Amino acid sequence: MTGKFIRNVILKALVLFILLNVVLVAFSPFSELGHLSLYKLVFPGRLRFPFGENPTQSYNLTDNDLEVLFASHQVVQPKAADEYRVFVMGDSSVWGTLLRPEQTLTGQLNSLGLKEASGRRMVFYNLGYPTISLWKDILLMDRAMQYQPDQIIWLVTLESFPGMNPSPSPFLAANSEQLNRILTKYALPGMPVDNTTWTQKILFGQRRSIADWYRLQLYGVMWAATGIDQTYPMDYTPAQRDLEADSKFNSLAETDLAPLLDLSPLEVGKKVAGDVPLRIINEPMLVSTGTNSDIRYNFFYPRWAYDQYRQVMLAQAGVQGWHYLDLWDLVPQEQFTNSAIHLTPAGEALLVQRIAAELQK
Amino acid sequence: MSIITILALAGIALLTRLIFRKTGRGWAVLVVSVFAIYYLQPELSIRNLDFWLPTATLVLIVMSWVLTAAPEERTWKKALPALAVMVGLVLVIALTRLVSLIGLITPSRPPQIWQVGIALGAGAFFVALLFLLKKPSPGWLLGGVAVIIALLVILKLPELNSLFAGWINQISGGAVIPGKVLDIRWLGFSYIAFRLIHTLRDRQAGRLPAVTLQEYVNYVIFFPAVSAGPIDRLERFTADLRAQAPLNSEDLGEGLKRLVLGLFKKFALADSLAIFALNAVNASQVRTAGWTWVLLYAFTFQIYFDFSGYTDIAIGMGRWLGFRLPENFEHPYLKPSLTLFWNSWHITLTQWFRAYFFNPFTRWLRSFKRPLNTWLIIFLAQSATMLLIGAWHGITWNFILWGAWHALGLFIHNRWSEGLKPHADWFDQRPRLKSTLKIVGVLATFNYVALGWVWFALPTMQSSLGVFAKLLGVK
Numbered sequence: 001m002t003g004k005f006i007r008n009v010i011l012k013a014l015v016l017f018i019l020l021n022v023v024l025v026a027f028s029p030f031s032e033l034g035h036l037s038l039y040k041l042v043f044p045g046r047l048r049f050p051f052g053e054n055p056t057q058s059y060n061l062t063d064n065d066l067e068v069l070f071a072s073h074q075v076v077q078p079k080a081a082d083e084y085r086v087f088v089m090g091d092s093s094v095w096g097t098l099l100r101p102e103q104t105l106t107g108q109l110n111s112l113g114l115k116e117a118s119g120r121r122m123v124f125y126n127l128g129y130p131t132i133s134l135w136k137d138i139l140l141m142d143r144a145m146q147y148q149p150d151q152i153i154w155l156v157t158l159e160s161f162p163g164m165n166p167s168p169s170p171f172l173a174a175n176s177e178q179l180n181r182i183l184t185k186y187a188l189p190g191m192p193v194d195n196t197t198w199t200q201k202i203l204f205g206q207r208r209s210i211a212d213w214y215r216l217q218l219y220g221v222m223w224a225a226t227g228i229d230q231t232y233p234m235d236y237t238p239a240q241r242d243l244e245a246d247s248k249f250n251s252l253a254e255t256d257l258a259p260l261l262d263l264s265p266l267e268v269g270k271k272v273a274g275d276v277p278l279r280i281i282n283e284p285m286l287v288s289t290g291t292n293s294d295i296r297y298n299f300f301y302p303r304w305a306y307d308q309y310r311q312v313m314l315a316q317a318g319v320q321g322w323h324y325l326d327l328w329d330l331v332p333q334e335q336f337t338n339s340a341i342h343l344t345p346a347g348e349a350l351l352v353q354r355i356a357a358e359l360q361k
Numbered sequence: 362m363s364i365i366t367i368l369a370l371a372g373i374a375l376l377t378r379l380i381f382r383k384t385g386r387g388w389a390v391l392v393v394s395v396f397a398i399y400y401l402q403p404e405l406s407i408r409n410l411d412f413w414l415p416t417a418t419l420v421l422i423v424m425s426w427v428l429t430a431a432p433e434e435r436t437w438k439k440a441l442p443a444l445a446v447m448v449g450l451v452l453v454i455a456l457t458r459l460v461s462l463i464g465l466i467t468p469s470r471p472p473q474i475w476q477v478g479i480a481l482g483a484g485a486f487f488v489a490l491l492f493l494l495k496k497p498s499p500g501w502l503l504g505g506v507a508v509i510i511a512l513l514v515i516l517k518l519p520e521l522n523s524l525f526a527g528w529i530n531q532i533s534g535g536a537v538i539p540g541k542v543l544d545i546r547w548l549g550f551s552y553i554a555f556r557l558i559h560t561l562r563d564r565q566a567g568r569l570p571a572v573t574l575q576e577y578v579n580y581v582i583f584f585p586a587v588s589a590g591p592i593d594r595l596e597r598f599t600a601d602l603r604a605q606a607p608l609n610s611e612d613l614g615e616g617l618k619r620l621v622l623g624l625f626k627k628f629a630l631a632d633s634l635a636i637f638a639l640n641a642v643n644a645s646q647v648r649t650a651g652w653t654w655v656l657l658y659a660f661t662f663q664i665y666f667d668f669s670g671y672t673d674i675a676i677g678m679g680r681w682l683g684f685r686l687p688e689n690f691e692h693p694y695l696k697p698s699l700t701l702f703w704n705s706w707h708i709t710l711t712q713w714f715r716a717y718f719f720n721p722f723t724r725w726l727r728s729f730k731r732p733l734n735t736w737l738i739i740f741l742a743q744s745a746t747m748l749l750i751g752a753w754h755g756i757t758w759n760f761i762l763w764g765a766w767h768a769l770g771l772f773i774h775n776r777w778s779e780g781l782k783p784h785a786d787w788f789d790q791r792p793r794l795k796s797t798l799k800i801v802g803v804l805a806t807f808n809y810v811a812l813g814w815v816w817f818a819l820p821t822m823q824s825s826l827g828v829f830a831k832l833l834g835v836k
Contacts (some may be wrong), residue, residue, distance in 0.1 A: 192793055218637060222636070225653075
């Protein structure tokens with residue numbers, strides 16, 4: 001090995017590296033990376049979207065790339081001739097925090113073996129994602145429409161409406177361009193978009209998303225081998241039953257909520273669904289009987305805000321002709337786990353019975 | 362070791378070679394190696410132990426040198442420069458406590474200077490006592506070996522490790538860092554111990570070359586190989602150290618190649634396989650026999666790429682510094698027999714055991730007045746060696762069973778080979794059958810080794826048996 005040879009190797013490697021980065025900036029090929037997946041090819045598709053803060057234990061990880069989410073999900077599988085496809089949208093309560101895949105809402109609905117009027121098998125797909133946001137649901141619904149749903153069930157709660165949840169959503173921030181495309185399509189004002197700079201397009205800037213995509217593929221082995229896709233702690237902090245004597249909803253003092261409640265995502269959702277029947281369900285929440293339960297229903301909601309929200313929803317459902325079901329107090333407080341919207345398997349069973357009955361009507 | 366640490370050490374290795382072209386390389390390597398044993402020492406729950414253990418390493422090495430050094434080298438005058446450099450470096454590291462509330466070089470803040478002073482004084486006292494021995498007798502050398510083995514046993518036996526950790530914690534005032542496990546993890550001690558025993562035993566046998574203290578310390582804690590080997594031999598290492606070695610393109614290119622290969626093996630292959638390699642947690646979670654085999658094979662390749670990756674990195678860095686460290690792996694999973702596997706897996710460790718245990722033990726077994734059967738000698742010697750190799754990884758049932766598994770495999774292979782020997786000509790006349798048998802041998806050996814990793818990867822016999830049942834599809 002001569003010095004000249006080593007110099008040439010290093011120089012060629014450098015030139016190739018620079019060229020690669022130029023190609024990345026010019027063509028952004030990594031935006032297509034999400035389409036590539038070993039799921040459905042080597043491993044079975046996931047029963048719910050990838051999400052997890054502790055990958056080494058949950059064999060799952062959070063990835064905000066819409067394409068990556070769908071490419072790993074079982075929903076991409078071709079629709080069988082005798083299949084009646086039902087998509088279930090919503091937040092972590094639909095996704096199934098602390099629940100095994102078979103215990104979730106869709107898991108239990110599928111175990112009922114329901115059939116649609118024409119005899120087709122009802123197959124329920126969990127398209128929930130642990131972010132409370134209706135715009136997030138719109139993004140997922142818009143992307144999911146290509147997988148031919150026959151019906152969509154959409155679980156909502158007050159905090160999922162725009163402006164009602166103060167926490168920022170990394171998922172929405174990462175997909176703001178796609179969301180704006182949808183909003184523009186339906187003549188709604190767009191959201192602030194994070195413009196990608198060239199430094200974010202080069203290999204160094206893309207390292208996080210490439211690593212997440214790669215690890216998600218590797219965790220496919222553990223998903224296939226164990227069927228585990230989240231951590232199931234032996235004990236957790238239960239949702240609050242004894243509440244603060246605070247009547248504020250986030251930072252909002254008691255007021256008329258109706259003018260503040262932006263229902264446009266529901267309208268957009270109806271348009272995105274098109275001819276596909278869309279059922280909107282006000283999801284069950286913990287109705288506490290503990291300390292200060294005369295002021296608040298639970299940690300999230302003071303009574304005044306939630307009562308107003310329910311009234312607005314019921315009124316609008318009548319006006320807009322929604323298939324609307326208000327199941328807010330369906331589940332008793334002992335059937336909630338670590339949050340006022342997370343159900344135990346038995347709590348899910350109650351919800352499943354109610355939804356199944358509705359579907360059979 | 363993180364990739365940043367490895368790249369930094371590689372950069373230092375290259376700079377050292379470039380700067381110290383003709384003289385001073387040994388001193389530069391000494392300085393970096395001393396810093397490295399403090400920097401690479403894992404953080405421990407007992408306050409300041411991550412400073413005291415590397416310091417103890419240095420004291421132990423100096424004492425071992427005093428015991429093993431040739432008379433012409435064994436003088437205060439000759440030892441003083443290296444001693445001064447080491448004491449100076451220890452003091453510099455200790456003084457970093459004055460500029461930072463956290464550890465700058467050590468994982469945590471070093472102890473107070475007066476404590477370091479007392480410890481160094483105590484170390485100097487013991488070294489001085491050994492210096493008083495004009496010519497250490499074989500008893501002293503054996504005593505040295507016994508002390509090192511005792512330390513190894515304490516570190517490798519979990520119960521003793523915890524007991525000693527508790528004891529050290531007590532005498533240090535019980536200042537355990539909250540949330541940390543009470544244990545003693547001594548950077549590279551398994552390798553350091555074997556290098557020291559090699560010199561003590563070779564001095565006893567009268568075949569150890571004369572080396573200076575600086576050369577001896579460099580050999581034992583040579584920074585590219587201190588944490589994961591390979592286990593070099595003193596005479597080979599010293600020859601490289603003494604050679605005039607200006608950087609040449611061959612060393613630069615070969616070092617770069619091994620370094621890149623090692624980084625790829627460790628951080629791309631091994632770390633990826635680690636995501637789904639068999640471990641104590643996923644062993645109980647996996648649902649089918651097929652996926653259990655996938656997890657087992659993932660572990661089989663993970664441990665190989667991890668270990669051989671680190672060896673490549675050490676060899677690459679060594680090459681940049683002008684040292685040709687011995688190879689540790691030669692395609693072990695492609696060997697047609699378990700005997701050949703052990704000639705190509707962790708080569709320097711097996712060579713060490715062969716030289717310092719297997720051969721003397723076999724000689725002893727053969728020296729009995731009523732001679733033992735050959736097969737029994739082979740069985741006893743191989744079993745004892747493999748059990749010790751297992752125990753070297755940790756004195757726990759899983760490692761002992763792993764050693765026993767390989768002892769059994771080696772013995773069966775030995776008897777098989779002996780049985781086939783009379784038919785060697787018959788096989789030689791049938792090359793196709795011989796080739797087929799070789800392929801079968803490779804597959805059988807690989808799977809036997811892979812199944813052996815079940816014992817190695819899992820902490821209890823019960824969990825290992827559970828995995829064997831799953832592999833066979835038995836619920």
